[in-house]
Amino acid sequence: MNKDDLKLRTKDFAHRCVKLAVSLPKTYLGKHIEGQLIRCGTSVAANYRAACIAHSKAAFTAKLSVVIEEADESEFWMQFIIDEKLKPKHLVEPLLTEAHELTSIFISSRKTSQRK
Numbered sequence: 799m800n801k802d803d804l805k806l807r808t809k810d811f812a813h814r815c816v817k818l819a820v821s822l823p824k825t826y827l828g829k830h831i832e833g834q835l836i837r838c839g840t841s842v843a844a845n846y847r848a849a850c851i852a853h854s855k856a857a858f859t860a861k862l863s864v865v866i867e868e869a870d871e872s873e874f875w876m877q878f879i880i881d882e883k884l885k886p887k888h889l890v891e892p893l894l895t896e897a898h899e900l901t902s903i904f905i906s907s908r909k910t911s912q913r914k
Contacts, residue, residue: 808843815839873897
């Protein structure tokens, strides 16, 4: 998977996070998670784009670290949605899987970058 593929994949992830977030119940908890999931889900895509134009290896690695943190946080909020039964598990799981896969991809990329 090249950087353009990952740009598209992270942007699609961001869109899917937003769709899930805005579909949550309009309760205090639902609105809180809505904001959190929109923030971290869109941050994955935005920070990956920033990593792609980083001016140094150190800047690239630092931005990838942010991407990893935000993807992992997205995964947390999706698990929380399932735990609190705000959405049916079968509706959240595909996006939860994507969050986990993206986290794994970027951890691997960061390790590769740090070795070079």
